[in-house]
Amino acid sequence: xxxxxxxxxxxxxxxxxxxxxxxxxxxxxxxxxxxxxxxxxxxxxxxxxxxxxxxxxxxxxxxxxxxxxxxxxxxxxxxxxxxxxxxxxxxxxxxxxxxxxxxxxxxxxxxxxxxxxxxxxxxxxxxxxxxxxxxxxxxxxxxxxxxxxxxxxxxxxxxxxxxxxxxxxxxxxxxxxxxxxxxxxxxxxxxxxxxxxxxxxxxxxxxxxxxxxxxxxxxxxxxxxxxxxxxxxxxxxxxxxxxxxxxxxxxxxxxxxxxxxxxxxxxxxxxxxxxxxxxxxxxxxxxxxxxxxxxxxxxxxxxxxxxxxxxxxxxxxxxxxxxxx
Amino acid sequence: xxxxxxxxxxxxxxxxxxxxxxxxxxxxxxxxxxxxxxxxxxxxxxxxxxxxxxxxxxxxxxxxxxxxxxxxxxxxxxxxxxxxxxxxxxxxxxxxxxxxxxxxxxxxxxxxxxxxxxxxxxxxxxxxxxxxxxxxxxxxxxxxxxxxxxxxxxxxxxxxxxxxxxxxxxxxxxxxxxxxxxxxxxxxxxxxxxxxxxxxxxxxxxxxxxxxxxxxxxxxxxxxxxxxxxxxxxxxxxxxxxxxxxxxxxxxxxxxxxxxxxxxxxxxxxxxxxxxxxxxxxxxxxxxxxxxxxxxxxxxxxxxxxxxxxxxxxxxxxxxxxxxxxxxxxxxxxxxxxxxxxxxxxxxxxxxxxxxxxxxxxxxxxxxxxxxxxxxxxxxxxxxxxxxxxxxxxxxxxxxxxxxxxxxxxxxxxxxxxxxxxxxxxxxxxxxxxxxxxxxxxxxxxxx
Numbered sequence: 001x002x003x004x005x006x007x008x009x010x011x012x013x014x015x016x017x018x019x020x021x022x023x024x025x026x027x028x029x030x031x032x033x034x035x036x037x038x039x040x041x042x043x044x045x046x047x048x049x050x051x052x053x054x055x056x057x058x059x060x061x062x063x064x065x066x067x068x069x070x071x072x073x074x075x076x077x078x079x080x081x082x083x084x085x086x087x088x089x090x091x092x093x094x095x096x097x098x099x100x101x102x103x104x105x106x107x108x109x110x111x112x113x114x115x116x117x118x119x120x121x122x123x124x125x126x127x128x129x130x131x132x133x134x135x136x137x138x139x140x141x142x143x144x145x146x147x148x149x150x151x152x153x154x155x156x157x158x159x160x161x162x163x164x165x166x167x168x169x170x171x172x173x174x175x176x177x178x179x180x181x182x183x184x185x186x187x188x189x190x191x192x193x194x195x196x197x198x199x200x201x202x203x204x205x206x207x208x209x210x211x212x213x214x215x216x217x218x219x220x221x222x223x224x225x226x227x228x229x230x231x232x233x234x235x236x237x238x239x240x241x242x243x244x245x246x247x248x249x250x251x252x253x254x255x256x257x258x259x260x261x262x263x264x265x266x267x268x269x270x271x272x273x274x275x276x277x278x279x280x281x282x283x284x285x286x287x288x289x290x291x292x293x294x295x296x297x298x299x300x301x302x303x304x305x306x307x308x309x310x311x312x313x314x315x316x317x318x319x320x321x322x323x324x325x
Numbered sequence: 326x327x328x329x330x331x332x333x334x335x336x337x338x339x340x341x342x343x344x345x346x347x348x349x350x351x352x353x354x355x356x357x358x359x360x361x362x363x364x365x366x367x368x369x370x371x372x373x374x375x376x377x378x379x380x381x382x383x384x385x386x387x388x389x390x391x392x393x394x395x396x397x398x399x400x401x402x403x404x405x406x407x408x409x410x411x412x413x414x415x416x417x418x419x420x421x422x423x424x425x426x427x428x429x430x431x432x433x434x435x436x437x438x439x440x441x442x443x444x445x446x447x448x449x450x451x452x453x454x455x456x457x458x459x460x461x462x463x464x465x466x467x468x469x470x471x472x473x474x475x476x477x478x479x480x481x482x483x484x485x486x487x488x489x490x491x492x493x494x495x496x497x498x499x500x501x502x503x504x505x506x507x508x509x510x511x512x513x514x515x516x517x518x519x520x521x522x523x524x525x526x527x528x529x530x531x532x533x534x535x536x537x538x539x540x541x542x543x544x545x546x547x548x549x550x551x552x553x554x555x556x557x558x559x560x561x562x563x564x565x566x567x568x569x570x571x572x573x574x575x576x577x578x579x580x581x582x583x584x585x586x587x588x589x590x591x592x593x594x595x596x597x598x599x600x601x602x603x604x605x606x607x608x609x610x611x612x613x614x615x616x617x618x619x620x621x622x623x624x625x626x627x628x629x630x631x632x633x634x635x636x637x638x639x640x641x642x643x644x645x646x647x648x649x650x651x652x653x654x655x656x657x658x659x660x661x662x663x664x665x666x667x668x669x670x671x672x673x674x675x676x677x678x679x680x681x682x683x684x685x686x687x688x689x690x691x692x693x694x695x696x697x698x699x700x701x702x703x704x705x706x707x708x709x710x711x712x713x714x715x716x717x718x719x720x721x722x723x724x725x726x727x728x729x730x731x732x733x734x735x736x737x738x739x740x741x742x743x744x745x746x747x748x749x750x751x752x753x754x755x756x757x758x759x760x761x762x763x764x765x766x767x768x769x770x771x772x773x
Contacts, residue, residue, distance in 0.1 A: 195689045269697070270612040278686035279695040284609065287649040292572050295649070300694060301610055 011109025016146025017161045023067040027056035028263035032305035040082030049077040064299040078108040106316035111136040142315035149231045159239035186311030192262040214275045224258035265304030329422045330399040332389035345490035345499040346437035347523030348430040375405040431521030434465040442487040450554040468519040476508045477763035505540035560670030568678025570605040576643035579677040585746040590755035591628040598669040599631035606647030625669045654682035658705035671714035679722035
């Protein structure tokens with residue numbers, strides 16, 4: 001099915017620069033739901049999507065490896081299956097409404113495009129990528145925007161990526177009411193497990209710790225935008241602050257939510273089963289090529305995704321609510 | 326004096342002791358042809374024989390009784406002796422006096438003390454001449470004495486074994502002919518055998534193959550070569566920590582350097598105790614991966630035991646599994662700091678490897694995962710440094726390395742592929758920097 005033809009349920013587009021962790025995020029989604037022992041689960045609606053879901057999950061858990069970089073635009077027809085509490089019809093006006101749980105399936109038409117697709121200068125030679133991403137965003141009602149502070153520390157290209165895509169998207173959807181794009185946007189401040197990111201959050205005093213084991217640190221969702229803004233000031237280019245402004249000027253602010261996320265989470269010693277402030281690094285960089293058998297970047301221990309379900313669930317629920325489900 | 330009548334001549338012998346108490350024989354032969362005229366003993370000849378026999382001679386010997394000339398001259402002298410009551414002993418012998426005399430002289434008991442010249446090192450390192458008693462007056466041929474001595478490197482010249490003779494009451498030393506031999510540095514059991522006055526032969530019980538030769542240098546010449554001091558090293562406890570992670574080639578090279586260092590340090594001074602520790606990487610996930618632990622291969626052992634342990638380590642080979650960016654040095658240092666005592670002498674820690682240690686906690690700079698036991702290399706190093714005489718040496722695969730490697734190589738540092746083993750051993754005080762010629766053996770005891 002060609003992108004942008006609007007002939008199916010609106011999907012959710014994963015959008016972010018190269019190696020911001022989009023595919024890893026998707027791979028962690030199923031694990032996150034299982035870790036939370038939530039009533040929600042993720043499934044595939046066609047065989048290819050089921051296979052891909054299994055492959056991504058296995059690679060992250062059993063192999064402890066990150067998914068390979070996305071080459072083309074990939075469509076995942078997944079769905080979130082769970083229950084929502086609905087208010088029942090009142091018999092009498094003065095009676096409080098009754099509630100009931102209703103099984104729902106929130107379609108997740110996830111579109112995972114390589115990071116290069118969001119960079120017009122790089123994607124210029126490959127219009128399929130650029131058009132694929134933009135077409136999917138036009139069709140989508142939800143966007144998961146990935147911001148990688150580690151990459152921003154060194155490359156400082158978040159604004160460059162953002163401005164090109166949003167200008168193009170605005171141009172393609174210039175008839176949108178109110179002059180703003182109608183999408184719901186989950187802004188994921190990714191790689192919270194990285195040492196530099198966690199230490200920055202700690203220095204800013206934005207950390208809270210889960211009361212339940214293993215007692216992970218978190219940046220509360222209501223502090224996530226502030227964290228994003230603070231991280232933007234530490235950008236290598238100094239332009240990242242404009243990316244935040246641009247997002248809030250392009251989309252309806254009430255349709256944007258910020259999440260501080262980590263697909264792999266923090267390392268937990270299997271024997272202690274508790275978060276250790278001195279020993280939490282779960283991401284192992286690629287090994288030196290001089291080693292006898294150099295290994296790629298990998299995951300040190302079990303995966304404990306942080307804030308991976310929430311952005312998707314929020315998008316799913318918001319989109320479902322809007323459509324009257 | 327002895328007068329001998331032989332088939333060829335008439336010989337006057339003079340036997341004297343020199344100042345060292347050694348007997349020496351000199352002789353003056355006079356051919357019969359000088360004393361005979363026309364085949365008959367001339368009057369002048371007869372007179373000369375009688376005069377010689379009458380002089381200071383104490384013994385008249387005819388060693389050729391069958392020779393008419395000799396026997397005639399002998400009887401002439403003997404008759405004159407009896408006439409004049411000179412009191413000489415008169416002998417008729419079948420054996421020439423020369424060979425008999427040398428045997429007799431050799432078996433003559435000593436009349437002086439014989440001591441071996443040696444050096445004593447004071448606690449301050451000065452070298453002073455001393456002697457070791459060998460033989461007392463009255464000792465005779467075949468007497469032996471065994472001494473324990475220590476030899477220093479003696480270059481191509483060899484160690485001199487000089488003997489001094491002296492009278493007990495005058496304490497004036499007189500050299501007797503000495504000997505020289507190339508002896509390996511170290512402590513040896515020396516055997517001295519008296520072969521006669523002025524003739525002492527030496528041998529080594531532990532190295533009988535060593536040959537001793539006549540030393541033609543004078544005693545004064547040898548004494549002039551004695552250096553003022555000898556900086557001997559205190560007993561050392563060499564602790565070798567060898568990283569066995571990474572490629573096989575460098576790992577085997579590290580083991581080879583350890584072997585070279587042990588051999589270098591062991592040959593020149595002592596006593597030396599050696600501890601060996603091998604270490605590799607921590608497992609990334611101890612539940613899923615097998616971890617090669619820090620292993621003590623030898624604890625304060627001799628060089629032989631340590632070299633055997635290194636051979637086994639070489640057969641075991643390199644560890645290629647585990648985390649690749651660091652090795653368990655923090656655990657090695659913590660363990661050494663916890664267990665090290667001063668019992669075995671001054672500690673010398675030599676680390677041979679390349680990787681960094683695991684940090685005690687997450688490290689934002691290196692992003693190396695922390696040690697699972699939270700050991701801190703710096704804390705352990707500071708604790709080790711407090712040991713009296715503690716010395717640190719490092720042999721790294723390449724480059725100076727990080728802060729930890731600089732700390733571990735604070736006293737001596739070398740690169741693996743271009744290691745000057747002698748230099749690092751000298752820098753760490755395991756061997757003396759320059760080998761001086763020490764002409765005499767040293768006595769084992771030290772004192773001021």
